[in-house]
Amino acid sequence: MPTELQMNLQNAVLILGYNNTRINDVKRIRETARNTLNAATILCKKSPTVEDKNTADFVIDVALNSDQKNIDNIMNAIKDISINVVAVLPFSDPGTQLGSKLALHLGLRGPDVNKVNTALDKYAYRQAEKNAQGYPRGYKPIFAEKIDSFEQLCAIHKQLNGKTFLKPTSEGNSRGCMNLSHVHSLENAWSEVRKYISSGVVAEELVSNSEEYSWDHVAGFSWVTEKKTTQNQYRAEIQQIVPAPLSDVETSLITNAGTFMSELAGSNHGACHNEVFYSEKCQSVQAVEPNLRPAGMRIWDLAALAYENFEPWKEWLLWTSQNNRQESFLNTLNQKCYAGLRMITAVKEGILQNIPEINLNTLSTEQVELIEIVWTKKPENSVTTVIKDNSDFIGYIIATSKDYDALSSFLDITTQKLALEVKIYDFFN
Amino acid sequence: MDTTDAQPTLNKINQMNQMELAKFLRKEISEEKLIILDFQYIQDEIECWWSKEKNNDNFQVLKFKFMNLLINSLHESDSYYFSNLGLNRSKIAAVCIKNIFRTDCHRLSLLVHESLSSLFQLTDIKYDYEEHKALFLKPSGEFYKDWGNGYGAITPHSDDLYENLNIDYLSLTICRDITKTPTSYIFPRDIVKNFNDIDLCKLLHLKAKFLSGKNVAILKERERNIMEYSEKYGLRFFLDFRIDNHTGERMQAVDPGEQYLIDMMRDNVSNFSQEQSIPETGTFLIVANHKVLHGRPQMNIDKSEIGNYTKHSCFIDTPRLLFRSKGPRNEINFYE
CATH class of the missing domain: 3.40.50.20 (Rossmann fold)
Known part of the structure; x- marks a missing residue:
């Protein structure tokens, strides 16, 4: 070194x-x-x-x-x-x-200049998806319209029978995304998204009865990540587990969809974080959006924990510098364990006063190893229980286990315990 | 050069009895050392490079090129220290590099200073309420001791113990020092040399209140342990023996019953002869802020002359000009 x-x-x-x-x-x-x-x-x-x-x-x-x-x-x-x-x-x-x-x-090496716009502009992706010559098995395109006015929003909302999801076309981190079935009125929704109108807002059919996953890829290595979002109107990402606990058939459906999305976006086998909805009932996959960069929320670090001898950051650098040892872009990963990250939500609104010092060993169990606790808010920061995007959480934990159920339950219980340990000065008491 | 023994975990230390713990603490602090390097062998190359580049006014480009020069020209045995300062595995508490350059030019000094600080992985932190980069006699400096821009002596201390953020490293580069006033430093082993086992072990749990002083425009304070152990850094000390004209003792025991431990250390600081750096143009000193305390004797200059320097203080004619950086080690840290 x-x-x-x-x-x-x-x-x-x-x-x-x-x-x-x-x-x-x-x-x-x-x-x-x-x-x-x-x-x-x-x-x-x-x-x-x-x-x-x-x-x-x-x-x-x-x-x-x-x-x-x-x-x-x-x-x-x-x-x-x-x-x-x-x-x-x-x-x-x-x-x-x-x-x-x-x-x-x-x-x-880099993304395809003729296609890369679809990785930035969510509406451009919907157009490319609509115009594609064919789809992989189980892949269903999503209806989407760009909106420029309140009247247009009302018309589309009616057309979609009130099942509408709004997205700024060029924002990340769940910023500005909104499930209209949860808002009090369309006027409220419009006032929240109108600041994004100049760069573009797209109204899409709301996907329901589906779970969210991502197909993550770098230099021929790929995996499926299970994603959980908050169940309020904003849908911020609250948990990720690598790899997603799916059957081979389900993994294959998502992998095919992810590969299709990366081709539409012109990834050229580089870094991809393609977000999808998968419906177990319909055995169908619908695209949320492609991203031609490493996933956020430490997904690459989770993959490095979950798979043997896998260093995604290194693979990305080797790919882009054309130094990959292997010629193939279909590489296999060997799973060691499940690795998960779960965000911590404040228990009440106020000013964060004190963060406890926690010994990781005391929280790990026989089945689950707690790898990290990270506090993203500091003393004197204001905190909220209304999670609009990922920056509203107060921190997160990372843990690994060979047992998915044990890991999932550990992430849930431990983040709740930790949230109770954080001292918050309450505005009203 | 790494220490090959595995470092004990914090849990293991907590399980030690008093005798084992005292033995462990004494061994740890006795191993910390200062390294002196001589860059004479690249001084001509640096001077020649500077004579060609001195009219370039893009500091970032100059810094990048200068770091490249260092990387390509330094001996590997010297470069080793860049990534090993202040770590438990190395037990290197400070590095003093002499003869880097000889031209008295504040731009060259600052360039060398910033480049070497970056290579040592120091992330400089600037607080809005503190002017920290250039150290020289400033207006009213003649009336102050324990202030970097003053005339009087500076008692040994670690920097910024009242701040929330830990300052891992402090670096100083001498542009000019016609007063020949060195930076002095003292190791914790000398500060606790006469402590018995009981008092030495008590230091691990001693809490003190740290106050800001003349150096900052507001009053800040923080309570913290004066000694900490981690596998990565080993033993770290948080000690400040300065007495500020306005706020008084900058470090006070939270429990008055334990103040005697601080007083014992203060006596040792006054009585031990402190080691000194080389007060010459072209000297760079970097210390692991929590491994070694730094200070300065009273400035070697006739008191009657000071008023002339402080009245119109500027880089060109000040008798002693140093550049300073202080901040955490630059590394991946998701906790920040």
Whole structure:
């Protein structure tokens, strides 16, 4: 393993942005790039912060859309420091657009420039899905319309018999998503989503009686992740387990759907996090959205825990730098255990006062090993019980077990216990 | 160079009896060391590079290029220390590098400082209420001791113990020091040298209140243990013997009945001769903030001259100019 000094600052990987608070994953990419490719890390994003500068070896202040001027800015900056780019990593949703063009420009692997728009624009994906020549077995396209006005929202809501789901076309982290069967009035829903209208909002038929999964993929390795969302109007993701406890037939249906989605979005066997609904009753799969970047909520870390000798971050870097040892993009993973992450919800609204110090060993059981407790809120942060998106949780835990049921129940009970240990100053008492 | 013995877990330490624990603590603190490196062998290359690059005003580009120069030119035996400071496995508490450059130029000093701090994985933290980067005699400095920008001596301490965030590393680079006033440092082993087993073991549970001082524009305080153990970092000490003109003793026992332990340590700090760094242009010192305490004697300058320097203090003519960084180790940490 090269030390910091042995790293060659003449080679570099470019990271095209990062979503939300995933700066720690940028640190992980930096470490992996250093150890795997002996390369420095350059972070490209608009208005980099001090933290960005402290995290990457070099930062380039650039917008992430695919305008030629952005490519020119990056090329000029890398020329200034005489660096050889060995990999392009689109690590944010907007970054997929610039990343695909940049990879093409530099002769490196990246998403298909002609299809990549469907990975950013949820309506563009629905259009591509609608126009596809055929579908894999069990795959059902979803009805969707772009909306620009309140009147249009009302008309579509009526057409869908009140079973409507609203999504901003270009937001992640469940931001702005809304199940209209849970809202008090369409006026309320409209006032919440109208701020996204300029960048686009799509109304889709609400998928019911289905469970949510994701098909996650990197460089020919793939797995299915079980996802649980909150049951209120916002549907924030609250739990993930890798691999999903499904039969071979079910896994195959989702894998085929995920592969189909990644082809529509032009992944070229790179990183994919394709979200789907699976109905056991109908044996059908419906796409939520494709993402041409590593999954959030530590899914790649869960996969590294669940499978033998699997390092997804390393595989991604090897793929994009064209250094994969294997030629095939159909690789098999050997399961060791189930690995799960569950978010912790505050028990009441208020200001977080104190977080307990917990010894992980005291909470692990014979069947389940608690791997991490992470508090994402700090003392003096305000906390809420109304979870609109992932940033409203106060933390999460990661645990592993060979037994799915034991793990599932452990995640549920332990997060409830931990939530009770957190001291919150109540506004009203 | 790594310590090969497996490090005991916290649980194992909690199960030790008093004699075992005292023996363990003494062994741990006796092994911490300061490393002195001499970069004379790349000084000419650095000076030559700077003469070509000094008109480049893009600091980030300069820093990247300079780090590249260091990476390509340093001996591997010197680069080892970049990723091993302050860790239990290495027992390296501080590294002092001399003869890095000889030109008295604040831009070059800052560049060297920031580059080496990054290579040592220091994430510099800037608080809005503290001017922390450049240390030099500032207005009213003649009236203060225990302040980095003052004239008086600075009693040994670790930085920022009143903050919520742990400062793992502190680095200082000398741009100029015509006063020849070194940074001094003292190891915890010297501070507790005459402690018996009972008092030494009590330190593991001793809680103190830490107060901010003249260095920050607001008053901050925090209660914490003065000693902690972790497998990764080993023993870490949280000690501050400074006495502020306004807030008084910066470290006070929470239980007055235990204040005598702090007083005993304070006596030792006053009586032990402290080790000193090299007060020359081109010296870089980095310490693991919780492994070794740092301070400074009174500035070697005639008191009657100080007013001239503090009245119009600026980088060009101040007699002693240092750059400072302080912050946590840069690593993946999902807890932040």
